[in-house]
Amino acid sequence: MQNISKTYGSGDSAVTAIKEASFEIYAGETVALLGPSGSGKTTLITMIGCITEPSGGKLHLNEKLIYDTKWQIKDTRRLRRENIGFIFQSHNLIPFLNVRENVTIVPQMNGVAIKDANKKAKELLDYLGVGEKLENMPSQLSGGQSQRVAIARSLSNNPKIILADEPTAALDGQRALSVMQLLKKLSAEQGVAIVVVTHDERMLPLFDRILRVEDGFVKEDKEIKEFS
Amino acid sequence: MINLAQRDIAHSLGKFITTALGVGMLIGVVLIMLGVYRGLVHDAMIVPNDIAPNLWVVQKDTLGPFAENSRMHEDFKYSLKGFSGVKEVNPLTFQSIQIPQGVKPVRVFALGYDTRTSFQPYHLIKGRPIATPFNEIIVDSKTNFKLDDSISLGRNIYRVVGLTHKAVSFGGDPMIYLDLKEAQELQFLFSNAQIRNDRERQSASSATAMVNSFTLKLYPGINPAEVAKEIKRWKHLECFNAKEQEDILTKNVIERSAKQIGMFTVILLIVASVIISLIIYTMTIGKIKEIAILKLIGASNFTITKMIAQQSLLLGAIAFIGGNIFAQLTADKFPKTIILLTDDALKLMVVVIIVSILSSLSGIRTALRIDPASAIGG
Numbered sequence: 001m002q003n004i005s006k007t008y009g010s011g012d013s014a015v016t017a018i019k020e021a022s023f024e025i026y027a028g029e030t031v032a033l034l035g036p037s038g039s040g041k042t043t044l045i046t047m048i049g050c051i052t053e054p055s056g057g058k059l060h061l062n063e064k065l066i067y068d069t070k071w072q073i074k075d076t077r078r079l080r081r082e083n084i085g086f087i088f089q090s091h092n093l094i095p096f097l098n099v100r101e102n103v104t105i106v107p108q109m110n111g112v113a114i115k116d117a118n119k120k121a122k123e124l125l126d127y128l129g130v131g132e133k134l135e136n137m138p139s140q141l142s143g144g145q146s147q148r149v150a151i152a153r154s155l156s157n158n159p160k161i162i163l164a165d166e167p168t169a170a171l172d173g174q175r176a177l178s179v180m181q182l183l184k185k186l187s188a189e190q191g192v193a194i195v196v197v198t199h200d201e202r203m204l205p206l207f208d209r210i211l212r213v214e215d216g217f218v219k220e221d222k223e224i225k226e227f228s
Numbered sequence: 229m230i231n232l233a234q235r236d237i238a239h240s241l242g243k244f245i246t247t248a249l250g251v252g253m254l255i256g257v258v259l260i261m262l263g264v265y266r267g268l269v270h271d272a273m274i275v276p277n278d279i280a281p282n283l284w285v286v287q288k289d290t291l292g293p294f295a296e297n298s299r300m301h302e303d304f305k306y307s308l309k310g311f312s313g314v315k316e317v318n319p320l321t322f323q324s325i326q327i328p329q330g331v332k333p334v335r336v337f338a339l340g341y342d343t344r345t346s347f348q349p350y351h352l353i354k355g356r357p358i359a360t361p362f363n364e365i366i367v368d369s370k371t372n373f374k375l376d377d378s379i380s381l382g383r384n385i386y387r388v389v390g391l392t393h394k395a396v397s398f399g400g401d402p403m404i405y406l407d408l409k410e411a412q413e414l415q416f417l418f419s420n421a422q423i424r425n426d427r428e429r430q431s432a433s434s435a436t437a438m439v440n441s442f443t444l445k446l447y448p449g450i451n452p453a454e455v456a457k458e459i460k461r462w463k464h465l466e467c468f469n470a471k472e473q474e475d476i477l478t479k480n481v482i483e484r485s486a487k488q489i490g491m492f493t494v495i496l497l498i499v500a501s502v503i504i505s506l507i508i509y510t511m512t513i514g515k516i517k518e519i520a521i522l523k524l525i526g527a528s529n530f531t532i533t534k535m536i537a538q539q540s541l542l543l544g545a546i547a548f549i550g551g552n553i554f555a556q557l558t559a560d561k562f563p564k565t566i567i568l569l570t571d572d573a574l575k576l577m578v579v580v581i582i583v584s585i586l587s588s589l590s591g592i593r594t595a596l597r598i599d600p601a602s603a604i605g606g
């Protein structure tokens with residue numbers, strides 16, 4: 001990201017949520033986005049995820065220019081479903097699809113054969129410890145199980161990067177930690193970059209890098225060793 | 229690809245089916261309205277079709293005998309018979325009367341014809357034609373009279389000797405058939421009391437020699453238009469062929485009712501469209517969060533549009549099928565004839581499909597405006 005900004009609204013009511021942010025995220029690393037509420041973390045992560053259009057700056061993904069004063073690609077949704085995994089606070093899952101369908105929908109939209117998508121979903125869910133919930137509806141899952149299924153979905157399209165906005169906010173300490181450890185393990189094993197918004201300081205030792213977001217400014221936290 | 233429309237409906241099946249059936253009843257009412265119209269046209273033509281003449285002769289400058297009153301002297305029958313090509317002349321009377329039955333009198337439409345001829349303007353399902361004038365009557369089974377029942381009319385007691393089935397007038401009243409002379413007395417004298425008075429005074433009213441219409445049967449190969457021209461020129465009477473009489477009945481007699489029904493049908497269709505639109509819109513609003521998630525994880529606008537359009541069409545389809553079942557089940561329970569034509573149903577199906585597609589547009593528009601970032605929410 002180079003000098004990425006985001007201003008909501010215009011004129012007097014304009015709110016600049018992100019001011020000239022520049023940073024890089026490398027394959028296989030885990031990055032925490034840390035900052036008080038309203039500081040612009042969600043805005044930032046939705047720009048990284050090509051959901052929210054920035055107001056200025058440049059955005060690259062895999063060396064490809066994605067945004068430069070305007071989108072450089074036609075179909076941001078296609079970009080998302082082919083390259084990015086998403087996890088957010090809660091209610092990640094489509095309530096009218098069962099667990100298997102929730103996990104296979106993204107690859108299916110990418111044209112992966114149902115059989116292959118199902119096989120991969122089964123593997124992911126087994127790996128994440130919710131393999132036996134394959135045919136359950138989301139309403140039949142606990143919060144922790146839902147987040148595991150959401151993680152499985154975020155992995156289902158073999159993404160380069162997974163973006164997670166406070167994925168553990170709805171979980172208690174122990175479960176939150178185990179979900180976070182799982183993400184860490186995934187990034188190490190699958191070489192996928194993981195960006196997690198969190199304000200839980202106890203999680204910080206799990207991350208390779210910390211980006212502090214404060215009042216729209218993004219800066220690298222150099223004192224990470226302090227926590228580990 | 230997973231069918232999202234189907235999964236969503238399956239998730240709240242009861243609600244969806246109930247809604248669809250509710251709309252279905254509305255569509256059923258539309259079908260019944262169309263059936264009422266078809267029934268109206270059908271009923272109006274029963275009597276003319278049973279009589280099936282080549283020509284109708286009525287009073288000059290009238291559209292008789294159904295659309296307008298027509299009165300002519302019965303003696304015209306002799307001169308009409310004299311026209312070349314005319315094989316048979318049948319003087320007829322038509323009138324609405326009430327006949328006593330149980331506590332409530334039934335309104336019937338009476339056809340008087342000369343029972344001494346072989347002319348039979350009806351199709352019997354039971355019994356026999358009238359053999360003895362003045363004592364016998366044929367009624368439609370819809371009057372609830374049975375063979376051998378007695379009916380008191382004017383100064384006579386009639387015995388039911390024959391029954392027809394579903395013979396009704398253009399107004400939907402069951403038909404009765406009796407001899408011309410008796411029918412003339414009933415129509416052209418003021419009341420039963422007067423008939424009794426006349427009888428006591430032993431005077432025969434000249435009014436009884438009037439009829440409402442003559443129907444002509446022509447010899448094979450004779451052009452009705454030619455005969456009509458001659459009759460109009462020489463007798464100053466009005467003539468209609470079978471087709472013209474049908475047009476008078478469908479255009480003049482039932483036109484107002486048809487327009488009334490047409491208005492109702494149009495309003496019902498508009499109401500149904502508005503309701504379907506609202507349902508689809510509400511269904512979409514209820515899925516804002518899900519649609520935002522779908523967009524966020526990369527679902528295309530096509531995927532989302534398809535989901536909403538399919539649901540809309542399915543709603544229309546279930547409603548249409550439900551409507552047809554509803555109409556078929558209730559059609560018999562209506563007092564007047566209702567004719568449900570497959571053709572009408574198919575046309576309505578096209579309308580329902582169009583309405584469903586149009587209805588889904590508001591939902592689709594709403595869905596496409598949803599911001600995927602709102603899924604992250606918070």
Ligand SMILES: Nc1ncnc2c1ncn2[C@@H]1O[C@H](COP(=O)(O)OP(=O)(O)O)[C@@H](O)[C@H]1O
Pocket residue numbers: 008009015016017035036037038039040041042043044606
């Ligand atoms: N869609 C939006 N429209 C207008 N302002 C917004 C919108 N989303 C966020 N903001 C504003 O941008 C700022 C940053 O919000 P956000 O990125 O959600 O912060 P965080 O996730 O760190 O709590 C806040 O002041 C918020 O009010």
Ligand SMILES: [Mg+2]
Pocket residue numbers: 041042043165606
């Ligand atoms: Mg936030």
